[in-house]
Every structure is written in C-alpha cells, then in structure tokens.
Amino acid sequence: MPSYRIEGGSPLRGTIRASGAKNAATKQIVAALLTDDEVVLDNVPRIGDVTVTIDMCKALGAEVEVHGETIRMRAATVSSGEVPVAFSGVNRIPVLMVGPLLHRYGRASVPLVGGDAIGARPIDFHMDALRRLGASVALEGGVWRAEAKRLHGALIDLPYPSVGATESALLSSVLAEGTTVIKNAAVEPEIVDLILLLQKMGALITVEVDRSIVVEGVSRLRGARHRIIGDRIEVASFAAAAVASNGNVLIEGAEQATITTFLNALRRVGGEFEVTPDGVRFFRGGELRSTTVETDVHPGFATDWQQPFVVLLTQARGLSVVHETVHERRFGYTAELRAMGATIEVYTACLGGRPCRYRYGDHPHSCLVQGPTHLRGTTMQIPDLRAGFSYLLAACVASGLSVIDGAHYVERGYSDIPGKITQLGGRISAS
Numbered sequence: 268m269p270s271y272r273i274e275g276g277s278p279l280r281g282t283i284r285a286s287g288a289k290n291a292a293t294k295q296i297v298a299a300l301l302t303d304d305e306v307v308l309d310n311v312p313r314i315g316d317v318t319v320t321i322d323m324c325k326a327l328g329a330e331v332e333v334h335g336e337t338i339r340m341r342a343a344t345v346s347s348g349e350v351p352v353a354f355s356g357v358n359r360i361p362v363l364m365v366g367p368l369l370h371r372y373g374r375a376s377v378p379l380v381g382g383d384a385i386g387a388r389p390i391d392f393h394m395d396a397l398r399r400l401g402a403s404v405a406l407e408g409g410v411w412r413a414e415a416k417r418l419h420g421a422l423i424d425l426p427y428p429s430v431g432a433t434e435s436a437l438l439s440s441v442l443a444e445g446t447t448v449i450k451n452a453a454v455e456p457e458i459v460d461l462i463l464l465l466q467k468m469g470a471l472i473t474v475e476v477d478r479s480i481v482v483e484g485v486s487r488l489r490g491a492r493h494r495i496i497g498d499r500i501e502v503a504s505f506a507a508a509a510v511a512s513n514g515n516v517l518i519e520g521a522e523q524a525t526i527t528t529f530l531n532a533l534r535r536v537g538g539e540f541e542v543t544p545d546g547v548r549f550f551r552g553g554e555l556r557s558t559t560v561e562t563d564v565h566p567g568f569a570t571d572w573q574q575p576f577v578v579l580l581t582q583a584r585g586l587s588v589v590h591e592t593v594h595e596r597r598f599g600y601t602a603e604l605r606a607m608g609a610t611i612e613v614y615t616a617c618l619g620g621r622p623c624r625y626r627y628g629d630h631p632h633s634c635l636v637q638g639p640t641h642l643r644g645t646t647m648q649i650p651d652l653r654a655g656f657s658y659l660l661a662a663c664v665a666s667g668l669s670v671i672d673g674a675h676y677v678e679r680g681y682s683d684i685p686g687k688i689t690q691l692g693g694r695i696s697a698s
C-alpha cells in the first residue's frame with residue numbers, strides 16, 4: 268500500500284497554487300451527461316475521485332479526453348444507462364447519475380455509493396427527490412434501478428440541506444417538464460458553481476433568498492466551457508498547516524469569498540492572512556489561543572475544514588471546543604493524534620454550541636482539545652481523506668519521523684500533495 272514518510276519540525280514556507288475543487292469537478296462531469304454537445308471543463312484537479320468519475324462516464328460510452336487540467340467530454344455516444352457494479356462503493360457520485368440517465372433512457376441503474384466512513388450517510392433524500400420528480404426507484408440486488416418516461420417538476424422539501432441531495436435534485440430537474448422548487452437546499456460554493464455551468468448549458472435556475480432553488484425545466488441543454496472553482500477545502504487545509512507549523516504560505520487562486528467563515532475562525536485562534544491579487548497568504552499573528560468551533564452547512568464552518576483545524580488547535584494555548592453537526596462520526600482520526608501526544612477527548616454530548624440533531628444516541632460528535640502540546644512522529648494508518656490530510660499536517664508539525672500508510676485516500680481528493688508539501692520546504696517522500 269502506498270505510504271508517505273515525513274520528517275517533521277520545519278515551518279512550511281513558500282507559494283503553492285490551489286487546485287480546482289474536488290466536490291465541484293466530479294459533479295460537473297456528471298452534468299456533462301445532460302447534453303449531446305461537448306462540455307469542456309478547465310481547472311479540473313488531478314485526483315483519484317475525478318479519474319474514477321471519468322471512468323464511470325467512459326463505461327457508459329461517453330468520450331472523454333484529458334489534457335492536463337482540462338477535460339473535454341461528449342456524451343452523445345453514451346450507449347447504456349447502467350453504471351457497472353464494479354464502481355460499487357467507490358465514491359458518492361453514482362447516485363447523481365440517475366437523473367441524467369433517466370432523461371436519456373427512461374431507465375437507469377447505478378451501484379451503491381461509497382465515500383468516507385464518517386457516519387451512516389444514507390441517500391434517502393436523493394431517492395425521495397427522484398420519486399417526487401416521477402421516477403420509480405428500487406434497490407434490487409445491491410443496485411439502484413430507476414425508471415421514468417419523463418421526469419416532471421415537483422416540490423422537493425429537503426429535511427436537511429444535504430449537498431448531494433440538492434445536486435441530485437438539480438441534475439434531475441433541469442430537463443424535467445415544468446417547474447421544480449427545492450426547499451431547504453444546500454448552497455455550498457460548489458453547488459453554485461454547478462449551477463453556473465448548468466446556466467451556461469441553457470438551464471433556468473434561480474436561487475431564492477430563503478435558500479430555495481427554483482428550476483424551470485427546459486427541453487434541451489447545450490455544450491459549454493467552464494472553469495472549476497478553486498478548492499476551498501484544500502486552501503483551508505494548507506492555511507491550517509501554515510499557521511500550525513509557524514510558517515508563511517501564499518496560496519495562489521485562494522478565493523476569500525469561499526472561506527470567509529474559516530478566516531474568522533483562523534483569526535480568532537491567532538492566525539493571520541493577507542488577501543493579495545494572486546490569492547491569500549497565511550501566517551501567525553501572535554500566540555495561538557483556544558477557541559470554539561461548530562461545523563455546519565454553508566455559510567457555516569465546513570465539516571471538511573474540521574480535521575486540519577483540530578491539528579491547529581493542538582498548538583493553541585487553552586481548551587478548545589469543537590462540535591461537529593454535519594457528520595455524526597468524524598472524530599475517529601483523533602486517536603492517532605493522541606498517540607502523537609495531543610490531548611483530545613471525544614464526547615457524545617453537544618458541546619459548546621446549540622444542541623444538534625445528534626444530541627440523542629451514541630454519536631461521538633464533539634471534542635475538547637487542550638493545548639499547546641508537543642507532537643511526536645509515529646506510524647499511522649489513514650482511515651479517510653480529510654483525516655489523511657490532518658495526519659500529514661500533524662506529521663509536518665511533529666518532531667521526528669512519521670510513516671503514514673494509505674496515501675491513496677489522500678490522493679483521492681488532494682492533487683500532488685507530496686509536491687506541494689515539498690514546495691513549502693516540508694520533508695516528505697512517497698513510496
């Protein structure tokens with residue numbers, strides 16, 4: 268299994284460029300299935316999740332050419348509504364293909380979704396949305412099968428502003444007959460970026476002030492060219508690395524507007540930043556101090572920023588409180604940080620903020636971090652993508668050697684991590 272070796276202890280200094288957003292790119296590749304014309308996507312990150320999503324589209328018969336960070340896709344040659352079961356469990360994307368495939372064929376079959384084991388992650392909202400739009404959907408032998416002569420507009424009131432369910436509803440309703448209203452929709456920057464591509468393709472989508480999205484179905488979509496938004500999760504991850512290691516990092520392409528809540532939290536903890544014409548520079552503003560953070564849907568503090576931020580908090584003076592309200596089981600990685608010397612306790616209670624939907628039951632979704640602590644290098648096994656980055660960050664801050672197994676988890680979502688850490692003076696090798 269591929270692994271990293273990191274000799275820690277040196278501050279990260281220098282300049283890197285933010286890649287395109289993983290959670291925008293994969294969805295926009297699916298959107299390309301909605302037209303026979305060519306869709307060109309620029310700033311596509313070179314990561315495992317993009318590769319596997321392209322492979323799924325190719326398996327359906329689409330033509331996809333990859334030239335560096337630009338991909339050209341033509342779905343006119345798609346000859347099947349069946350995503351092969353070999354893609355079962357690889358990521359969250361297959362379920363997003365149901366709507367586009369129904370528009371093409373009137374039937375679709377997709378394997379079970381996978382993704383990181385950070386909670387139950389059901390897809391009931393997706394299926395409910397598809398049924399409201401007129402599809403019949405059933406799970407048969409480990410495969411979701413759906414049928415619909417023509418999807419029609421509907422009212423979809425999401426019980427929770429799920430990113431994936433909002434995207435499912437969007438991708439299924441743009442070509443439906445009539446108007447769809449998605450209430451309590453998620454409005455993450457990656458969703459807005461998907462809407463921008465769909466608008467270029469001819470879709471009629473309005474985001475209302477109350478977080479409802481209104482989609483007026485059109486009969487045809489055309490090709491378009493779109494540059495994928497920068498990855499705000501990668502930006503926050505390296506920003507936390509810069510401040511935790513007492514370094515100074517300019518991230519070109521970082522967009523202030525997509526990380527405002529993160530910037531507030533960073534400043535409260537003693538981190539500083541400077542917005543430049545090229546991006547955002549991150550460094551320490553003084554002694555690091557403890558804080559309280561609660562994750563939430565956008566524009567709240569993103570759940571995918573939580574793990575690198577916790578590593579940063581291990582370097583801050585005092586007792587910090589972190590309440591994870593999006594995924595119910597996202598603190599598993601803290602055990603390895605404890606093994607490195609961090610003082611972190613995980614609790615099932617809602618600490619530090621409002622009670623959330625995980626207040627009852629056995630959900631380890633809050634933690635206390637006592638800092639500052641000296642971290643020591645160790646041997647670690649990466650359990651999932653964001654946990655993986657937090658291990659790399661902790662290893663850069665720690666004294667001594669860390670050996671981190673499971674590099675493929677990180678490479679699923681971060682482009683050229685060893686290259687970027689090396690560029691910042693970190694001592695990392697991949698094998």
Ligand code: EPU
Pocket residue numbers: 290359383386387388389390391392393394427428429430431432453570571593594595652653680
């Ligand atoms: N939920 C349901 N039913 C559903 C859908 C969601 O109960 O049908 C619940 C989930 O269990 C979870 C919450 O709603 O508790 C939020 O889930 P959401 O659907 O928003 O998440 P997702 O679409 O599966 C995306 C990102 C995640 C990110 C979350 C939240 C992708 C591929 N993944 O997941 O990113 O944490 O939104 O922002 O877009 C990552 O990149 O490492 C990652 C895990």
